[in-house]
Amino acid sequence: MQLYLSPTSPFARKVKVALLEMDLPFEEIRVDPWATPPALAAVNPLSQVPTLVSDTGLALGNSDTILAWLMSTHPNPGLLPVTAPEHASALRHGAIAQGMLEATVQIVLERRRTPGQQSAALIERRKASLQRSVAALEHEFTASRATFPLDAIGVAVALAYLDFRLPEYHWRKDAMRLSAWQIWAAARASMQASAPPA
Structure with missing residues (x-):
């Protein structure tokens, strides 16, 4: 398998961590999706990361789509909930984590606009959604x-991305239990191997 990724993409990091946790061999291909590299565009017309190309040539984009495919083709009981209530909770928390990633990315992109073009209301709205999400988790x-x-x-990657992109947001002060767990998660080999460059 081939995994097209950007070292700073949290969506790609989710997939890389899962592949490492599943101990599945893959070739990592680092790209800048904003530059629309021909190799990436050839397998994903959206030129987005992550993109996973299977050994049979199937190319899939979108982190959650890739993870669903991996679970269907390489079942791993350790990565899936056992009971129906656990499954429901996992879906909810995974969706919250995905939303946190999207909110953080929106803040980062908005801040890259010129000051006169930035929407303070959008940034504050996304910050509020992050605060509620951390509280819920x-x-x-x-x-x-x-x-x-x-x-x-997903939760580990979302919290790590908060630290990476929004270091001024001290989420740990109101989430001591989650903070202690995040320290444990961040020390896992898969998280260490997928960490963005400092």
């Missing part, structure tokens, strides 16, 4: 250290 998320399933991967 602090209250609901199991934060188990026994396993590292897909929803946990």
Whole structure:
């Protein structure tokens, strides 16, 4: 398999962490999706990362689509919930984590606009959604250290991306339980191997 990624993309990091946790061999191809590299555009017309190309030539984009395909073709009980309630919780927490990534990216992109073009209202709205999401995860998320399933991967990557892109947002002060779990998650080999450059 080939995984097209950008070292700073949190969406690509989710997939890379899952592949490492599943111990599946893959070739990492680093690209700048904003430059629309021909090799990436040839397999994904959207020129987005992550893009995974299977051994049979199937090219898939979108991190959650890729993860769903991996689970269907390479079942790994350790990455999936067992009971129906656990499955429902995993879907909820995975969706919250995905939304956090999207909100953080929106803030980053908005801040890159010239000051006169930035929308302070949009930035504040996204910040508020991040605060609510962290509070929800602090209250609901199991934060188990026994396993590292897909929803946990998503949460770990989302929190790490907050630290990476919005270091001024001190989310840990109101989420001590989640913070302690994040320290454990960040020390996993898969998270270490996928960390963005400093």
